Amino acid sequence: MLDWIKRHRVLMIIFAAILIFVVILSISYSRGNLGFLSRGTETVNSVVEKPLSGGVGWLRESARGIFRFRSVVNENEELQEEISRLNRENIRIQLENQELEELRELSAALNYQTSPENSNHVTADISAVDGSGYFNIFTIGAGTEAGIAENAIVVNGKGLVGMISETGSRFSKVISIIDQSSSVSFSVLGKLEIMGIVEGDGNGMLGGYTFDSDADVKEGDTLITSGLGVYPAGIPIGTVKNVVFDKDTQLKTITVEPAVSFNSMKRVMVLI
Numbered sequence: 001m002l003d004w005i006k007r008h009r010v011l012m013i014i015f016a017a018i019l020i021f022v023v024i025l026s027i028s029y030s031r032g033n034l035g036f037l038s039r040g041t042e043t044v045n046s047v048v049e050k051p052l053s054g055g056v057g058w059l060r061e062s063a064r065g066i067f068r069f070r071s072v073v074n075e076n077e078e079l080q081e082e083i084s085r086l087n088r089e090n091i092r093i094q095l096e097n098q099e100l101e102e103l104r105e106l107s108a109a110l111n112y113q114t115s116p117e118n119s120n121h122v123t124a125d126i127s128a129v130d131g132s133g134y135f136n137i138f139t140i141g142a143g144t145e146a147g148i149a150e151n152a153i154v155v156n157g158k159g160l161v162g163m164i165s166e167t168g169s170r171f172s173k174v175i176s177i178i179d180q181s182s183s184v185s186f187s188v189l190g191k192l193e194i195m196g197i198v199e200g201d202g203n204g205m206l207g208g209y210t211f212d213s214d215a216d217v218k219e220g221d222t223l224i225t226s227g228l229g230v231y232p233a234g235i236p237i238g239t240v241k242n243v244v245f246d247k248d249t250q251l252k253t254i255t256v257e258p259a260v261s262f263n264s265m266k267r268v269m270v271l272i
Helices: 002-007 009-031 035-110
Strands: 121-129 137-140 153-155 160-167 172-176 183-188 191-200 206-210 222-225 236-246 251-258 267-271
Touching: 183 206, 191 251, 206 236
Parallel strands: none
Antiparallel strands: 121 137, 121 267, 137 172, 153 160, 153 267, 160 172, 183 191, 183 222, 191 206, 206 251, 222 236, 236 251
């Protein structure tokens, strides 16, 4: 027996240590004294749990941050869309108000009553110009389908624009009074006995003369259509800027600034 113990000394020591540990554990459990084991367990748990709980918390906060950021982005996109919609609506209202104001001005200029029996006109946008600095010749987006025919009179809220020279089903070409091929018979507002002819100079102005060399035409006088020729009477043409007596022709020549701004038009009215 002693020989066996000597041969297995290491095994016996390990067995004895385990037995002692079990006895101590049993005594401590019976007395409720497991403090050192609990502290050991808590230490191990804290070492393991802290990094894990910290990592889980970081992931949770990161996820919340991502969702909050995405929510803010979505709200910002919705606000931008609403702002864009409101801007478009504001522009539309402004354009409608501008168009109404132009129609009021035109009605006053022509003494034109917009009642159903007199609503013989077509309003159209300018869709193309001839490439010069002024609207000498341009195209509008309405044609024969809207009732427009060649030689129809074109006006806007300020006065006379020109006439239709060519039509298609959905477009028409306009030759304005400032084109060199145009001429208009005029009277002087307030002095209807004074008459004459003005022609376009191709550069945004009009030039012409009075039939009577003694006519009392002055700078600042307003010219209107006389009713002779294709244009009906009473449409504003422009304002006299210069008056010169030409000794060679024995006529009073005049320079006229058109009532219409021929470098910034957007819409016109065709009388049909």
